[in-house]
Amino acid sequence: MSDQFTVTVTVNGTQYERTVEPRLLLSDFLRHDLGLTGTHVGCEHGVCGACTIVFDGEPVRSCLMFAVQADGHQILTVEGLGTPENLHPLQEAFWEAHGVQCGFCTPGFLMSLVPFLEGNPYPTEEEIREAISGNLCRCTGYQHIVEAVQLAAVKMRT
Amino acid sequence: MKPAPFKYYAPTTVEEALAHLAEYGYDAKVLAGGQSLIPMLNFRLAQPAVLVDLNNISALFYIGPDEDSGLRLGAMTRQRQVEYDPLVAERAPLIHEVMPQIAYPQIRSRGTFGGSLAHADPSAELVAVSIALNGRLRLRSRAGERWVPADEFFVGLFTTVLEPDELLVEVALPAMPPRSGWSFLQITRRHHDFCMAGVAVLVTLDNRDQCEQARLVFLSVGDGPVNARQAAEMLLGQTPTPEAIRAAAEKAASDEIDPGSDIHASAEYRRHLAKVLARRALTQAFDRARGG
Numbered sequence: 001m002s003d004q005f006t007v008t009v010t011v012n013g014t015q016y017e018r019t020v021e022p023r024l025l026l027s028d029f030l031r032h033d034l035g036l037t038g039t040h041v042g043c044e045h046g047v048c049g050a051c052t053i054v055f056d057g058e059p060v061r062s063c064l065m066f067a068v069q070a071d072g073h074q075i076l077t078v079e080g081l082g083t084p085e086n087l088h089p090l091q092e093a094f095w096e097a098h099g100v101q102c103g104f105c106t107p108g109f110l111m112s113l114v115p116f117l118e119g120n121p122y123p124t125e126e127e128i129r130e131a132i133s134g135n136l137c138r139c140t141g142y143q144h145i146v147e148a149v150q151l152a153a154v155k156m157r158t
Numbered sequence: 159m160k161p162a163p164f165k166y167y168a169p170t171t172v173e174e175a176l177a178h179l180a181e182y183g184y185d186a187k188v189l190a191g192g193q194s195l196i197p198m199l200n201f202r203l204a205q206p207a208v209l210v211d212l213n214n215i216s217a218l219f220y221i222g223p224d225e226d227s228g229l230r231l232g233a234m235t236r237q238r239q240v241e242y243d244p245l246v247a248e249r250a251p252l253i254h255e256v257m258p259q260i261a262y263p264q265i266r267s268r269g270t271f272g273g274s275l276a277h278a279d280p281s282a283e284l285v286a287v288s289i290a291l292n293g294r295l296r297l298r299s300r301a302g303e304r305w306v307p308a309d310e311f312f313v314g315l316f317t318t319v320l321e322p323d324e325l326l327v328e329v330a331l332p333a334m335p336p337r338s339g340w341s342f343l344q345i346t347r348r349h350h351d352f353c354m355a356g357v358a359v360l361v362t363l364d365n366r367d368q369c370e371q372a373r374l375v376f377l378s379v380g381d382g383p384v385n386a387r388q389a390a391e392m393l394l395g396q397t398p399t400p401e402a403i404r405a406a407a408e409k410a411a412s413d414e415i416d417p418g419s420d421i422h423a424s425a426e427y428r429r430h431l432a433k434v435l436a437r438r439a440l441t442q443a444f445d446r447a448r449g450g
Contacts, residue, residue, distance in 0.1 A: 003165065022166030022209070025200070044159045045197035046265060058238065058267040064196045065268065068166060069213055112264060133350050134262025 009070045012080030027051040029067035038078035049135035052108040078107035089155035099148030101139035161199035168211040182208045183322040190273030227333035233272025252340040281352040281378040289375045290358035296328040315381040338362045339447030341439035354423040355431035359439040369393040379417040386410035398444040407436035
């Protein structure tokens with residue numbers, strides 16, 4: 001058993017304090033210790049993008065960070081975006097434009113795209129494809145996702 | 159798919175980090191952005207007893223001007239920050255052009271400039287580019303510090319001259335001389351994957367439009383970055399005609415690189431790609447040198 005560390009982290013506006021082993025991945029911390037299972041775990045080596053979260057305003061892979069490194073930082077996960085009754089415009093757009101099929105990759109796409117659209121309200125198709133280059137989807141063929149992002153950009157501008 | 163246990167230190171100063179490295183030596187691994195190391199830990203390809211995490215050492219995160227229009231970067235500067243930094247765009251256009259091609263946006267949010275160099279992946283863009291730009295690396299240990307040219311820093315597959323008690327703390331990039339041109343080209347199966355072959359080029363012309371300096375550094379075609387010195391030598395003092403460029407590209411691809419075969423590409427195909435990329439990159443670099 002290695003040493004234990006106390007981590008204080010703000011996730012979706014709520015502050016949590018937990019004691020963790022340093023080897024605990026941030027993705028597992030979110031899912032197992034905080035019960036926030038919206039963040040999905042796919043490959044655990046930084047390829048699939050399913051575990052993407054927003055860390056201090058930037059998209060990162062939560063499987064490539066340790067929970068202990070999140071001490072004192074701000075995290076946004078898919079649970080912080082919208083609720084079933086009140087979807088975030090990006091979620092609405094994914095629904096309307098059929099950007100979701102099995103849904104496994106969706107949280108990672110959403111969390112990659114939130115900071116992207118905030119920084120780039122008028123993205124070109126090429127820029128959208130760059131922004132999602134680090135997220136794998138095995139269902140949609142990406143076309144519907146790209147269309148969802150274009151729709152979301154319109155919604156988020158108005 | 160979970161890391162083995164390790165002892166964890168997150169020092170806030172370089173001195174503290176160096177003390178940990180001095181104490182644990184080969185048992186310790188330095189954690190920078192973690193975008194290469196943590197996958198290796200997850201797969202248990204690496205099982206260090208101790209991790210020294212540099213992410214809380216604020217003194218290692220900076221981009222600043224160096225004398226004579228050069229640049230200095232703290233080793234922990236995030237790749238994303240380098241990508242969007244106006245001073246980098248102005249003073250190191252080759253780096254500015256390369257940054258968006260490195261891995262994916264999420265990886266660049268965490269990945270660091272120095273971490274990529276210290277990891278010494280032969281397919282890393284920044285490794286080849288730092289040699290092409292004649293970069294210098296500042297290494298510190300408790301015993302003192304030394305500056306090592308990027309060209310001498312990399313010694314093979316994932317291997318550098320860093321001693322177990324040494325830390326890469328800073329990268330200095332000199333300004334490109336006037337009438338210089340640059341290019342970076344790579345070919346990947348899918349955008350942003352590790353490339354099958356790539357090349358970084360820096361050339362300088364004299365006032366008679368002859369090649370005064372040339373550097374041609376390949377990635378993904380050897381155990382480490384390949385600085386094609388013989389090809390560069392062939393260009394010196396020459397007018398960079400299409401024939402001279404073609405001859406240099408052929409020299410580099412046939413005699414200087416040592417590509418391997420894997421599931422993505424055969425050695426023979428990599429050699430072909432290297433030759434074509436070298437020709438295109440030299441052509442673009444000389445065009446840019448003439449234009450500016």
